Amino acid sequence: MMKKDFRVQYPLWQMAFIVLFGFMAFGLKGATSELVNTSDEFSYSLQFPPLESVALFVTLFLTLLLLAIFFMKISKHNKQNPTQRISLLQIRPLEYLEQDEGMVHITRIASQKVYTFFAWALPFIAVIFLVFELSRFWMIVGILLLALMQYFIYYIEVRKRLEDEE
Amino acid sequence: MLQNRVKELRARFGFSQGELGERVGVTRQTIGFIEKGDFSPSITLSLKIAREFQIPVDQLFWLEEEK
Numbered sequence: 001m002m003k004k005d006f007r008v009q010y011p012l013w014q015m016a017f018i019v020l021f022g023f024m025a026f027g028l029k030g031a032t033s034e035l036v037n038t039s040d041e042f043s044y045s046l047q048f049p050p051l052e053s054v055a056l057f058v059t060l061f062l063t064l065l066l067l068a069i070f071f072m073k074i075s076k077h078n079k080q081n082p083t084q085r086i087s088l089l090q091i092r093p094l095e096y097l098e099q100d101e102g103m104v105h106i107t108r109i110a111s112q113k114v115y116t117f118f119a120w121a122l123p124f125i126a127v128i129f130l131v132f133e134l135s136r137f138w139m140i141v142g143i144l145l146l147a148l149m150q151y152f153i154y155y156i157e158v159r160k161r162l163e164d165e166e
Numbered sequence: 167m168l169q170n171r172v173k174e175l176r177a178r179f180g181f182s183q184g185e186l187g188e189r190v191g192v193t194r195q196t197i198g199f200i201e202k203g204d205f206s207p208s209i210t211l212s213l214k215i216a217r218e219f220q221i222p223v224d225q226l227f228w229l230e231e232e233k
Contacts, residue, residue: 002195102196105205165198 002162006077007086010095011151011158013070018151020063022144027056029137095154110157114150121146169230173201175219190214 002008030052036043048056078085086094097103125142128134134142176186176197183201184194190211199205200215207215207227216223 002193100192100196101208101211102192102199102205105199161199161204162195164202164204165195 003159003166005097006073007095007097008155008158008162011155013066013073014095014151015148015155016066017063018144018148020059020066022141023055023059024063025137025140025144027052027059029135095151095158097158106158106161109161110154113153113157117149117153118146121149167230168203168206168227170200170203170227172197172215172226175221175226176201179219181218186215186218189218 027048030049032047034043034045034047074086074088084099088094097107125146128142129139172186176183181189182194183197187194187197191214192211196205196207200207212223212227216226219226
């Protein structure tokens with residue numbers, strides 16, 4: 001039952017939004033802008049190559065759809081758990097399970113694994129960015145991959161511990 | 167290593183993990199973690215569980231020397 005808790009599933013939502021953000025970045029990378037600013041005319045236009053424009057519009061549609069479901073899920077969680085309400089404005093990550101000391105324990109273990117990952121991954125990606133001349137798009141992809149891994153490690157660890165207990 | 171008799175006493179008292187958790191104010195999962203030895207509870211929680219089973223805490227939890 002605990003596996004269906006919104007806070008347990010929250011990393012999956014974050015991963016989905018990260019993937020969508022990646023596709024959005026792909027859609028925007030091919031965009032070219034044209035600014036005409038003369039005494040007779042002022043215009044600004046954006047042009048997208050066909051593939052990128054399809055990616056951008058599909059991604060925008062999926063993002064809006066997912067956001068709507070996401071907000072409904074938060075609302076449902078707060079109605080079902082009035083003593084453990086979550087807010088998008090809270091500073092503490094929504095995925096933290098802190099109902100009791102056992103949940104704090106698994107949150108700590110999962111967070112430690114994520115910390116260990118970053119301790120290695122950040123210097124590694126910094127070296128990659130330094131050695132290779134990457135475009136802004138690929139740097140964004142690198143950062144998104146780190147974020148994706150962060151939530152993946154956290155989710156797998158929490159799920160594993162809860163599954164052992166089901 | 168911390169050993170415990172929570173599972174044994176819970177069965178004797180006829181509590182499910184959820185019922186014991188409710189009585190001491192934690193989730194069912196936390197009782198499961200304690201029974202399996204995955205997690206050492208705080209002194210407060212240990213005392214609460216011992217109180218439910220009406221025994222001193224050192225008869226519920228004890229340290230087993232590692233070889």
